[in-house]
Amino acid sequence: MDIGTYVIVRSSPSGCWAGTLASLNGDTVELTNARRLWRWWAAKGVSLSGVAAHGLHPDKIKDCRIAVPVSRALILQVCEVLEATDEARASIEAAEAVAA
Numbered sequence: 001m002d003i004g005t006y007v008i009v010r011s012s013p014s015g016c017w018a019g020t021l022a023s024l025n026g027d028t029v030e031l032t033n034a035r036r037l038w039r040w041w042a043a044k045g046v047s048l049s050g051v052a053a054h055g056l057h058p059d060k061i062k063d064c065r066i067a068v069p070v071s072r073a074l075i076l077q078v079c080e081v082l083e084a085t086d087e088a089r090a091s092i093e094a095a096e097a098v099a100a
Contacts, residue, residue, distance in 0.1 A: 001081060006089045008037070008052045010080040016040070016048060017075055018084065018092045027078050034073035035092060038065035043091070052082035055091030066095040 042050030
C-alpha cells in the first residue's frame with residue numbers, strides 16, 4: 001500500500017481508524033488526519049470491507065459514531081489495512097464528529 005493512500009485499519013486493542021497512511025512498519029501503522037470509527041454501518045455489506053468500498057450507510061449516518069480527527073495517530077497491533085475508495089473517504093469525512 002502506498003504512503004498517502006486513504007485507508008481504514010483495524011487494531012485489536014484500539015479498534016478501527018480511518019486516515020491517510022503515513023507509514024506501515026510490521027503491525028504498526030501511522031495515520032495522519034485520523035478518525036476513530038467507534039460505531040458504523042456500511043452502505044453495502046456488513047463488514048469493515050463494505051465501509052472501505054462503499055462508505056457509511058446514508059440512512060444510518062446519524063447513528064454512526066466517528067471521533068473527532070487527530071493530526072497523527074500511531075496504531076499498534078494492526079491486523080487489517082484496507083484501501084478506502086473516494087466514496088468511503090467522503091462519507092467518513094462528512095460524518096459528524098463526536099468527542100473522543
